[in-house]
Amino acid sequence: MKELGVGIMADITEIKALIQKQKKGLRDRYGVMTIGIFGSYARGEHGAESDIDVLVEFEKPIGFFKFLELEEYLEKITGLKVDLVTKKALKPTIGKYILEELVAI
Numbered sequence: 001m002k003e004l005g006v007g008i009m010a011d012i013t014e015i016k017a018l019i020q021k022q023k024k025g026l027r028d029r030y031g032v033m034t035i036g037i038f039g040s041y042a043r044g045e046h047g048a049e050s051d052i053d054v055l056v057e058f059e060k061p062i063g064f065f066k067f068l069e070l071e072e073y074l075e076k077i078t079g080l081k082v083d084l085v086t087k088k089a090l091k092p093t094i095g096k097y098i099l100e101e102l103v104a105i
Contacts, residue, residue, distance in 0.1 A: 010080055012041050012103060015052060018077050019105050030070045031059040034087075036104040043101060051081035055102060058086070 019026075019035060026032040039053030040046040054074060062070070071084040090098060 010046075010078070012037060012044070015041065015078055015080075016103065016105050019074070022077055023105065026070070027059075030066060031062055032070070033057045033059050034104065036102040038098045038102045039083075042103045051083045052078060053083050053085065055085050055087060055090075055098065057088075 015037065023032075023035070026035065034055075034057040036055050037052060038055055040050045041052055052074070056070070067084065067086075071082050074082040074084065085098075
């Protein structure tokens with residue numbers, strides 16, 4: 001399992017706390033309305049090579065480069081690879097499963 005930048009083992013509780021601390025800044029800088037974790041971390045099945053799957057919803061479209069900047073920022077604060085997905089990009093067939101396992105922050 002990877003370690004967070006502060007030297008603690010990465011689990012959903014620590015990741016949620018790190019992102020929660022930045023929530024106001026995420027809204028102010030990127031227009032993030034909602035954010036949550038899904039995938040292996042949400043299910044407690046993550047391993048050493050797992051990334052964090054993060055679902056976001058924005059107040060308004062932010063553009064490709066700002067989206068990449070947000071993904072990099074989340075990687076910086078968590079110390080882990082982040083796979084960022086927008087709620088609008090979810091395909092109906094898999095989207096319902098993602099929303100069912102989503103851990104809101």
